[in-house]
Amino acid sequence: MTIESTLTYPHNTHPTAFTQAQLEWLPWIEPLPEAELTERHFAGLVDASRAKSPYFRLLARDPDILGARTRTDKDIFYNPEAGLPRAERELSAAAASRYNGCIYCASVHARFASHFSQRTEDVQRLLDEGIGADLGERWNAIVAASVALSATPSAFGPAHIELLRAQGLDDLAIADVIHGAAFFNWANRLMLSLGEPQEQAAG
């Protein structure tokens, strides 16, 4: 049996604060080379363009779980039918990522939350001040629910549901908060543990 080796980046400039800036991500395990991807790997990647991403080519080592995960992700965040507005699905993802400490995931979904809500400064306050930032009652309720659900063991309960209801969320919207936060407990753990973020070079 051959023991494999991880990849390391002693000269990487690792971001040291939460940011909405675009970051790169460097894998600690060798992704599959593009030339070795089979039909089953492409099925797992779902979108062929993801073959360009080291993250997805790393996860493509086990293509079936990647494919099922990607389809779960897309429906939770992109399904436009009713439920929670897209901006607030992204807020639940950003809040879970801020709480778990995933600088890379938080950067992507804070950017999306800003884009869809046009509340860039509020989103930045979540990143700068953390999960206790006062973002107004409705966003506070979504952040609190996402954070409580992200604790291990979970601290989520009926009080969070009531707070969300009081802000006008129906049951599908509440289920969207639950799924958005829960999904990022999956995503955060992969991004945090299989590689590291990298600040983009200036210029």
Added chain:
Amino acid sequence: MNATVSSSVPDVIDRLAGIAPGSHLDQVRAQREQARTNAQQSYLSLFAPTPPVFGNFEIADRFAVAAFVAGLHGQPEVARFYADALAGQGARAGVVEAIANEARRGAAEGPYGSYPSGPLSKEDAPGPSYAVSAAQYPVLGERLSAGLVHAHLLVFHPRDASAAALQALLDAGWSSTEVVTLSQLVAFLAFQIRVVIGLKALAQRPVTLVD
């Protein structure tokens, strides 16, 4: 993809959250049908993978890690589901008990851990660093023990993750592909268990006014 299997295995989230066909929560979930179907498909891809399977991560070992992870989440019904599944896998002698013991020993509250040195260091939170007990190590073996150590890191303090933690898995005999499957398995459970918790809470707070 698992067409025969998926139709014969009941939806795990529905089962653990107590969602009956035709119920209000069943209708809520039906509005995100792809998420529902593929959450179940994710479970099947991890625990009943379609041959040829990538890597050599035995199904009994997958359920052993799952029973440990579910135990760490402090949800008795979910923990029982995976413990029963492990027992049903013909696990090696003593493994079921060893996993139950280790899940109790590993109990903690997360997320904790350290940030890269800098302005976020003031948010660093201390917490336990888990190792398999000397008594259970011979029962579980080097490879599965290394898997549990990594699972504990992912469950409670993923921001302490490092290339060195992955190298420890590779050194204990895990291949790169098996490390990916292990990581997906633990991270998926962090999702599945939270969906169960959330939907259960939602089911217990019925809407009193219907639009």
